[in-house]
Amino acid sequence: MSSTVDPNTFLDQPPNLRANDYFLLHFADNRQIFAQAVPYKRSKSFPPCKINKRTYSTHSLIGLPYGTVLEVGRDELIPLPEGEDLLPDESDITQMIEQQQQSTVTAVDGSKKNDSDAAAVDVAAKTDDTATAAATAAAKEEEEPTKDNDNESNTETTVPSKKIIDNRNLIDDNTSQTLTQTQVHTLLSTQTPGSTIVAALISNSSTFSSKTAFSQAKYVKRKQLKYQPRCRIVRITPSTLCSAMHLRDARKICNLREDTLGQVLSNANICAGQRVLVVDTAVQGIITASCVRRMGGYGSVLSLYCGQQPGYLDVVNRMNFTVMEKQALKWIAFGEVFGDYDEKKRQTERLLKDEESGEIVDVEKRDRDLIKWPASLQPHTRRYLTEDVKNEKKVSEFLSKRSARFTRKLTRNTMLELRELVDGCRDVDESYNPAGPTSSTASATVGENKEDAGAMVIDDNTDIPQDVRQCDSLIIATKYDPTATLLRLLPYLAPSCPFVIYHEFLEPLLETFRTLQNYYVVENQEDGNEVPMMRRRNIAINLRLTDTWFREFQVLEGRTHPNMSISQNGGYILLGTKLCPKTGTNEMDEQKVREIRARVGGRRGTRRKNVSAKRKNESGGGGKDNEKRAKES
DSSP states (O other): OOOOOEEEEEOOOOOOTTTTTTEEEEESSSOOEEOOOOOSSSSSSOOOOOTTEEOOOOOGGOOOOOTTTEEESSSSEEEETOOOSSSSOOOHHHHHHHHHOOOHHHHHHHHHHSSSSHHHHHHHHHHHHHHHHHHHHHHHHHHHHHHHHOOOOOOOOOOOOOOOOTTTTTOSSSBBSSSSSHHHHHHHHTTOHHHHHHHHHHHOOOOSSTTTTTHHHHHHHHHHHHHHHHEEEEEOOHHHHHHHHHHHOOOGEEEEOOHHHHHHHTTOOOOTOHHHHHEOOOTTTTHHHHHHEEEEEEEEEEEEOOSSSOOTTHHHHHOOOHHHHHHHHHEEEEEHHHHHHHHHHHHHHHHBBBBTTBBBBOOOHHHHHHHSOOOOOHHHHHHIIIIIIOOOHHHHHHHHHHHHHHHHHOOOOOEEEEEEHHTTTOOOTOEEOOTTSSSOOOOOOOOOOOOOOTTTTOOOOTTTTOOOOOEEEEEOOOSOOOHHHHHHGGGOOOOOOEEEEESSSSHHHHHHHHHHHOOEOBBOOTTSBBOOGGGGGEEEEEEEEEOOOOEEEOTTOOOEOOOOOOOOOEEEEEEEEEOOTTTOOOOOOOOHHHHHHEEEEEEEEHHHHHHHHHHHHHHHHHHHHHHHHHHHH
């Protein structure tokens, strides 16, 4: 009996938190903190989770389902049962207040029994005086209604007036709370539960009962956030990652919001099986991580970085990618795309050319092919683990690091493989002048390399391998000049494929928009005259420059309204579709255009006049006058 494995199971995300996984902690006050599930209580290899300047261990959270609510204790994060929310229920606080009042009454009764005889006599005397005064007042109240009943024959009762409760008489002078700061610190130091502290603050507030229902709810919420903090375990997705980084510091990601990120991915047509070229040095690699997650490991993402290595690997690693997804991500240096091809070729021959055979040998690939997995332990390594290391925890940690190191070696692409991949994605017969068109008469003949601005120039690098297809999508989000960056990367994009440019400001995209509108390639006719506008070869169509507007709403019973404080803007997006520079022309000549216009009709009813004249001529009516009118029309 053969068992079949559903391929979709590899794409499903685990429902529970695993060891070494990154996750988010969402608090009720909109704070969001990144954390990692450390498999050990104390480990120097993993950063601790800090909440309110205190360090908490996360090893006890492994295995909990996503969405679990945690209560932040003094020394640990306490998981709460299912159904709990970030803000505790007010009914629990009310029950605790009633229990505290009952305990206070019981304590007072017990103290009265243990008092001295003199104190008991005084209390009894005071009680007798109070009872006598109460009886006298009750007798007076009974006499007054009898007098009224003698004068009135009806037995109607008057409706008592309701007391109006509002906040007009509240004075904020810090005297309404009877608990002192020292007493509150004492409760905190003795590890008193947060709900007990909140109940004590409410019961000792002299103005709580005189507040309105909304004011009481705000007071309870404020005290719960301070003395009873809770958080929720949230899975890191492109949406939650973008919102958390935008909330922490929006300037570091150029004000990229989650709604803008969704529009970028949708307009770039990111899906499984695509080959995507991404330049997102301005947004800390969020777009790269989002593309990898959306593609699910099927396809490839070519991400360009500046420097010796990507500066935002920690952001990408927070997505908890699988081995299949990591293998789909290819890191490409800026020099491989923006550098000179001849210089790269000379560098490759200088570094990898074999002196004896004269051929280029990929040394990294040769060493990688020699690695066999599972790799047996060397004698000195085995002796170190059996004799020197006696702790099982350290042995397992050593072996896990060794496995991760071998995994990186076996799945990492060599420099020569990446260079061949990038060079194969580029069309050798296509190149654009980053200067853009300077006049409407700028032109160049296809196949010639002219220096005129606004014309397509052709490279002669015919030795670049062309067995690899071009990229299906292009996404740019960088602080460099978007016009020059786009024109440099357009040869790597296949025709009829979309490109998306994100920028924080509008002015750079306006310049790019105008450049793409006026950028064309013009052929010269045989007679030397310039080809009309319809025969000019544009490089992009369907150009759109848009901005995004996003606003959150508070949804409460009787208090639904938009939030007063929102982000100013989420950046701007320039969209377009690339045209083939060789065949992206209008093949109709002037004669065909005239025939179509005569058949379909032009402006101001020209077709109707021609049709009416033709009918009159066919009917033979009107004589010479009709023929004259038909000719004039």
